[in-house]
Amino acid sequence: MLFLNHLVMDAYTPEQSKTILTDMVLPGETNPLNNLFGGELLARMDRAASIAARRHSRRIVVTASVNHVAFTRAVPLGSVVTVEAKVSRAFKTSMEVFIDVWIEDRESGEKTKANEAIYTFVAVDETGCPISIPEVIPETNLEKERFDAALRRKQLSLLLAGKIKPNEATELKALFE
Numbered sequence: 524m525l526f527l528n529h530l531v532m533d534a535y536t537p538e539q540s541k542t543i544l545t546d547m548v549l550p551g552e553t554n555p556l557n558n559l560f561g562g563e564l565l566a567r568m569d570r571a572a573s574i575a576a577r578r579h580s581r582r583i584v585v586t587a588s589v590n591h592v593a594f595t596r597a598v599p600l601g602s603v604v605t606v607e608a609k610v611s612r613a614f615k616t617s618m619e620v621f622i623d624v625w626i627e628d629r630e631s632g633e634k635t636k637a638n639e640a641i642y643t644f645v646a647v648d649e650t651g652c653p654i655s656i657p658e659v660i661p662e663t664n665l666e667k668e669r670f671d672a673a674l675r676r677k678q679l680s681l682l683l684a685g686k687i688k689p690n691e692a693t694e695l696k697a698l699f700e
């Protein structure tokens with residue numbers, strides 16, 4: 524399959540870009556409530572996501588936008604935090620990376636979903652110019668759902684950044700028709 528992807532399709536599955544960072548929450552990384560500082564989590568997610576984007580594109584990548592972050596659960600001091608990032612869809616030069624964050628119970632070892640986020644990365648050449656990247660082939664149901672909704676999220680992000688006009692956001696418009 525990998526052989527086929529390289530030769531015929533130039534495409535990779537989300538699993539092939541999967542990047543997992545596991546680390547503890549230390550005292551210097553917390554807020555006054557002794558929970559992980561939001562900016563620290565953003566940095567950990569950015570790091571994992573940029574490695575996933577690099578694995579998918581085999582290029583230099585830069586963060587173009589942070590499209591969505593949900594800090595649904597506080598992450599207490601001492602927690603073991605796992606950040607898992609996968610490229611959910613690739614466009615021409617940009618790619619969406621989905622990040623799931625889990626915390627691990629010390630005694631049972633059970634993992635609970637704490638946060639999630641969606642970042643956009645752009646592959647660039649040595650001069651910083653955007654460059655074409657391989658496609659993504661989603662495999663699981665969740666990967667297919669994320670793949671399908673990614674164009675809508677890209678259009679929303681471009682709209683909010685003032686890079687497209689409302690009438691160009693065709694996928695978004697279709698939601699209201």
Ligand SMILES: CC(C)(COP(=O)(O)OP(=O)(O)OC[C@H]1O[C@@H](n2cnc3c(N)ncnc32)[C@H](O)[C@@H]1OP(=O)(O)O)[C@@H](O)C(=O)NCCC(=O)NCCS
Nearest residue numbers: 585586587588614615616617643645647653677680681684
């Ligand atoms: C990201 C960057 C390369 C985009 O450059 P640009 O001149 O806007 O290039 P383009 O308009 O051709 O956009 C390139 C791709 O990014 C996408 N893109 C640009 N801004 C985006 C945004 N806000 N949301 C989603 N996608 C975006 C475009 O849609 C395009 O995607 P496609 O080729 O897959 O269709 C450029 O803005 C940059 O280098 N920014 C700084 C990045 C950086 O330093 N990040 C770290 C922050 S500290």
